[in-house]
Amino acid sequence: TALFHPTPKGVPTAPTSEPDLVDETASLPLTRAPTRIKVIGPCHPTLICSNIDQKKILSHSRQAEALLTAADEAPQTFKAAIGGAAKEVWAMAIDKELQSMERLRVWDVVDLDPSYRLVGTTWVFKAKKNHLGEVTEHKACLCAQGFMQTAGVDFEQTYSPTGRLNSLRTLIAYTASNNLLFHQIDVKSAFLNAPLSETVYLSLPQGAPLAWYKRLKQWLVDVGFTACILDPCVFYRGGDHSLWLYVRVDDITIFGKEVEVFKIQIAGEFEIKDIGAADLMLGVKISQDEGCVTLDQQHYTKSPIELYRSAIGSINYLSTATRPDLSFAVSSLSQFLDRPGIKHWQGFLHVLRYLNGTQDLGLTYGGEAQCGISAYSNADWGNCQATRQSITGYLSCFNQCLVIWKTRKQPTVSLSTAEAEYKSVCDLTSELLWLKQWCQESGLTLPNGPIPVHEDNQGCINTANGDSNVNGRRMKHVDIQLHFVKEAVKCRRIQPRYTPSKKMLADFLTKSVPKPVLIHALDSLGVPCLGVRGVLEIRLTNILTAQKVSNKITTRIGYAPQ
Template sequence: MEKLRVWDVVELEPSYKLVGTTWVFKLKRNHLNEVVEHKARLCAQGFTQVQGVDFEKTYSPTGRLNLLCTLIAFAATTGLQFHQIDVKSAFLNAPLSETVFLSIPQGLLQDRRKMCLCLNKAIYGLKQAPLAWYQRLKNWLVAKGFASCNLDPCVFYRKGRHPIWLYIHVDDIAIFGKVVDDFKNEIAEEFEIKDISIANLMFGINIGQHEAHLSLDQQHFTDSLLHLYGMDHCKPVSTPLVPNIHLSAATEKEEAEFRALGINYQSALALSPSFWRGLESNTGGPSSMCFDILGHIYSRNPQTGIRAYSDADWGNCCETRQSVTGYLTTFNNCLVLWKTRKQPTVSLSTSEAKYKSLCDLTSKLLWLRQWCEESGLLLGSSAIPVHEDNQGFINTANSDSGINGKHMKHVDIQLHFVKEAIKTSKIQLIYTPTDNMLPDFLTKSISRPTLCRALKLLGVVCLGVRGCVENTGANC
């Protein structure tokens, strides 16, 4: 803090609004879940700040997980290096535009009542600290020739003889490129960094970089949850839900009981699309009958670009008869984007449910395509193949006519959005038999053989709670 001149000690004036301070202690673990560092950090008590007095804007962008997966898939199929660095005490490098006064923590000065700290740089705990750090890092990257993506400001790229891509998550930076050491030397001259070299752990996700494939899993995060709730020796299940089982919506009491457990199940399932259909139908989160975590990884495959599958299960919910949207997208044959959710309105036919699902998917595909083209991951303008299992729906979407009926305006608008994407060669609908529709497990509970076959075709490897499967086929 002295080296970076984080604060100046000044006399306390009656007009100063002081922000409190506190010490935070934390254990830092590696990809093997081993403690590698004991950290002590002086933090500001941000809850004592007043907007308009010691802070204004606070929003700081955070990267999307599906874009990180896309970059990893791109690196795996093109032979790019995938490294990781950590900027030490990142916030302490960010100058503040507001004047902030801190109370002096115990042990720093003897005469604490007459003095205070006037901040020159951000410290952890300040509401505006993440934004100040992002702006500081962005300004430096732009000065070094990087450009931030318009569709995701946390992804930066620099073109040239050795193109390089960066994925920013606060003080963690993932680096993708043929040559990455030059950039690491550049940033080390500006900030103090910890060079982790080959990436092995990001956001609780274990990263395995092997000669034949690259893998992602949340094994240690899952194990820690099982240990926390005394389920170390629980019996794994082969499917998230028993086929043909229908969960009812959680009651207010059940929701309160689940929230009291404090289980962050969404983080635990960040890489497990096969579990979301069962959990999504129970609004309070997973109960004990469906909280059996397995996890998965995917490996590198030949380069093929973007491919998508769209599906919908008509009238799936027994209570409301709402349909379920399910779709997934692969980049270079690696699963990077998926979604399952109840449709907000009741559909009157299978085709109507599929219109809604495909419209939602199309908007995501246009966004992903534009991002890939802007960042240089995807060249050319060929249509994205989208697989559907309803030939009548495909014929309607490819035709020039709309939908007849004055009560179908909302569906007609969605259909015309899809038609426009088809006519402009953004997407191309391809018929695929129902038995080969990969996102079937996103719309309903299915049998073990069907689930394993779908995961294998997606390049996904099932994980048991006892360890990681290292082969490249679905091993259920």
């Protein structure tokens, strides 16, 4: 089989060499119970077929790059909306938005006062889709450009709470295990129904500049200018003292010798601000010397570092929402956002190829209704060869459904495996206390007793249980974390339990694991793997410090169905 896509526009060319593919064929029995609700993460549509023309087969790198782009029916600008093939549809959406604003009395039209601080407006277009990816509604929103406001002057508070993914996943798990309904509603024009405590003065929305252009053009024609046919924003007036005008909405650039004469002339018709010699226009820096003008956009140059950051950001949401199998790979690649190299870009493309083969992989919820909360904690001691910082990995299940998981590098160096594991348990304990309080506040039924925390390090467990004779010298410097976990154990909020490493479900969050271990863990956590074609392995090499310390990381990130 072969995957093929049109070559995407705007995607940077990536190296063509590929990491090694390691094949492991062992397997563990899958133990996941029957499912009820399936949550699928975002994916890019693909076309798989056989017996195709060899000329249409793209390289692995091109296939991976194709996944960076997705068809988007929504225009990005007002001009694209009213000038595109679907201009009638978007015109109706714009009209609908304006009618809603008038009906809800969102604004009052007032005369402009010099003391007013005007805030600009912009149109945002969105093609809303259903779960099948079909467009169901074309929506246009008129938005104020809040970046033009000043905190403490134009507004006081902007914070608005948003729901956590942990809460959403817990509610879905509770719904699935109790056979409850699971519906959605959408409040139309929600923001328009809320009155503002501040007075905000908005400039006219896009579309209004047309009236201004007609007014300006009429005056320029009256004083002897002619609009160019090929570019109607360029005006020319011949004669002994020729002048050219470049009009950009309300900004006019004047070219010629008698510039000051025209300034006086236009000031008699419109109120203007004389900026003087042009030095910045449309984001272009202008340097004028006698007989020489230099244009540059140094501040707009997009570096490869920004491209890499954008690429990692595109898959980060997957790893935090529905794809725990990506957590370790994304965490590893995110360590090189400041100074990425070729190997890191190759690693990102490798992740995309894995995603291409596992697009239907997602969380599956359903199980017993009264299992409560359980958790697994793990750490990889001294994982980073440059800093010897350890990796924390933990997860939590509600009614046997995965709702919380985390992979991150520990901020401090640990002196022992037990210390690294203990720091991971401390982070997990904070999450568990929040989850338990949230469930109680939300009215979700929980069994009595402490939350079991599965850990594969005996020294960590003994320290948490208060055995001062174990690892006393190695753990006494972990003061606050030590007492925080001990207090949680003493108050019967959590209960550390020893679990052998072979049964540690959080192992894949901290390190490279063999294929059967990952399959068994994902299947037990409600992320079933239906087929396997190998282990994807990334070897990341980068210069981390000024002393050119070489850091090599090997990351097995997952498997793709056959």
